[in-house]
Amino acid sequence: MFNDIGALELLTLVVLAVLVFGPEKLPKVIQDVTRTIRKIREFSDSAKEDIRSELGPQFKDFEFEDLNPKTFVRKQLMDGNDELGLKEIRESFDLRKEMAEVTDAVNGRESASSTGTAAAAAASTAATAAGGAAEPDLLKKPAQPAKDERPPFDADAT
Known part of the structure; x- marks a missing residue:
């Protein structure tokens, strides 16, 4: 105490x-x-x-100590008995890999494990080549205006 x-x-x-x-x-x-x-x-x-x-x-x-939410969660999630398969989920989730894929997608780079992103990019290129209107790529950064050029005015934003 x-x-x-x-x-x-x-x-x-x-x-x-x-x-x-x-x-x-x-x-x-x-x-x-x-x-x-x-x-x-x-x-x-x-x-x-x-x-x-x-x-x-x-x-x-x-045990009355199990009524404390922290103790209950710690006992249920961190014990050796894994009835829900949470240990497998914890081990399969790699936060660094997920963050690298998101960063690559935002920066416009293609990572080796993001085949879904590559397939979507290929479909977009095929639609443009077929003459269809391609959707703008929202993940790419827009072109920066020249240093002396003012950015476009947005009346709704002011």
């Missing part, structure tokens, strides 16, 4: 307790706090046992 309290913080708490309660009352206060904490733990344990007994024998392995 107090895993991150260092020696200096503990010493500060002791000095503060001596100043607030005094050296005569401090042992009684420590006993009262200890007794209260023990009673709270006993109450909590008995409540957990009551809930487990009411749930029935199929929930005998139920």
Whole structure:
């Protein structure tokens, strides 16, 4: 519970307790706090046992820590039992490869693994050669205007 309290913080708490309660009352206060904490733990344990007994024998392995969403997700997704096949999905998804393909498509380069993009480009070229109206390539950057030339005015954008 107090895993991150260092020696200096503990010493500060002791000095503060001596100043607030005094050296005569401090042992009684420590006993009262200890007794209260023990009673709270006993109450909590008995409540957990009551809930487990009411749930029935199929929930005998139920842990209340699993009700914490982070713990539940970590236990379900990161455990060795992989009923949903999530491990295969995690291993098959290569983010670097996907990002490289997107970057290549945006920059107009053709990557070796993007055969779908190459087929679409070939179909577009064939449609242009056949005399059909080709769709503009939205992934290519438009030509940059000269340095002294103003960009076109868009009345809707202002």
